[in-house]
Amino acid sequence: MNKTELIDHIAQQADISKAAAGRALEAVIGGVSATLQKGGTVTLVGFGTFAVGKRIARTGRNPRTGDEIKIKAAKVPKFRPGKALKDALN
Numbered sequence: 001m002n003k004t005e006l007i008d009h010i011a012q013q014a015d016i017s018k019a020a021a022g023r024a025l026e027a028v029i030g031g032v033s034a035t036l037q038k039g040g041t042v043t044l045v046g047f048g049t050f051a052v053g054k055r056i057a058r059t060g061r062n063p064r065t066g067d068e069i070k071i072k073a074a075k076v077p078k079f080r081p082g083k084a085l086k087d088a089l090n
Helices: 001-013 018-037 083-089
Strands: 042-046 048-055 058-061 068-071 072-082
Touching: 018 042, 042 068, 058 083
Parallel strands: none
Antiparallel strands: 042 048, 048 072, 058 068
């Protein structure tokens, strides 16, 4: 499912226009992004938790040449599914 299909699904399930569903989806994505940028977490009970993880700096290898390269430390988004989502899949 891509973003357009998700907007269509939201519009149909909530009985709202596609434009309103698109704005609602953008608001949710924007809220999650803003919270993660501040280092916070977003918990949606039954669905899961979005959080920020830290990846340490390390040395890697260029697969073409075999040369060592330095990989910088980075913050990465993480998602931990909730129990209800796990149960729905199994």
